Amino acid sequence: MDSTVSGAATGGAPLEVFLREYLDRTGGAWDEVEPQVYDVALPEGTDPPPGRDRDGGGLRLTFDPEALPEHPAAQLASFGTPLVDRLLADALRRGRAGRFYFVGLNLRPHDLLGRVRRSVRVAAATIQIEHVRALHFPQVVFWFQAAFVSDQKEQIILPVAVDLHYGREVRHRDELLAPARLAEHPAPPLPPARAASLASGYRLARAQILRSATALANTRGRELTERCDLQIARLTQYYTDLRDELDEQKRRSKSADAAARHAERVSALEREHQVRATELRNKSVLHVDLRLLQLLRIEQPKLLVRTTLAAEGGAPARLDVVWDPLTDALEAVACPHCGTPSYDFTMNRFGQIGCAACPVSTGAKPPRR
């Protein structure tokens, strides 16, 4: 976004804008000596490109080939030159992991109690709100790259977003990535919510992506097998025709010499057939390469709502629920007993809560858990 703005303001070409931003953000320095000619200092830790070094450290660059005769010590900066390739790769490496704060959310929803009561049902209990805390809930978007390589190569970017608080996938990824709502600093600053580690979020994301990539690979594998079978059928037909021709030649010429030559040719043909069929099969093996390209951690304000559940003649209980102001909805609540996300719970007279997957016992004695 910044690059578009400054690019428009100065009229610089994208690569020139990139160079200035790259140096500004990485601790390098630049000075525009004349239009499209720069003296630059690369960020610390970056090796200067070999040769043409100007009094140690500094480097003169030009984006204009016509400026080179006037600046013989300058390097031409264009796509594909080693220097620019290295700066682009370095910028990509630095951008592999980012962190933003989601801003501009309404943290005071109207009638929160009514919304909670309409969203979550706890049979036999009345829900009250004990307290509400606004916290930063971390969510991480991972971008994986899947490469499918056979007789052709195809690359697909597969994104997946994970909520580190509940440890599950986030469906509304696009809303989360709204560029206008992401800021480098929190507004307002909030304490962090309880959350799993980034590593466990990565494991979850990878498992999810493996499922998607496997489905994609299976489809491609099937198409590849079909294409390969068809090619092999054509190949077999081709060699059958050749063989028929040889047989016909043998019938016409009746010499003993011809019979021997025929046998030789047939076996040569058979070998060639096998070699070409094997080649086709080898080319039709699908290799899948999966790698993590980038990740972005987004700290999003949500409301942690502690509710109390009271049932007539029974023990009360507590249930923490999360209100997401971005989707304007209550998130599915992890069952306190089994962890299954649900909106539908039951509570027994001992104040134990269960979901449809783990119904609570209503027996006379408190069940042991």
Ligand SMILES: [Zn+2]
């Ligand atoms: Zn449960």
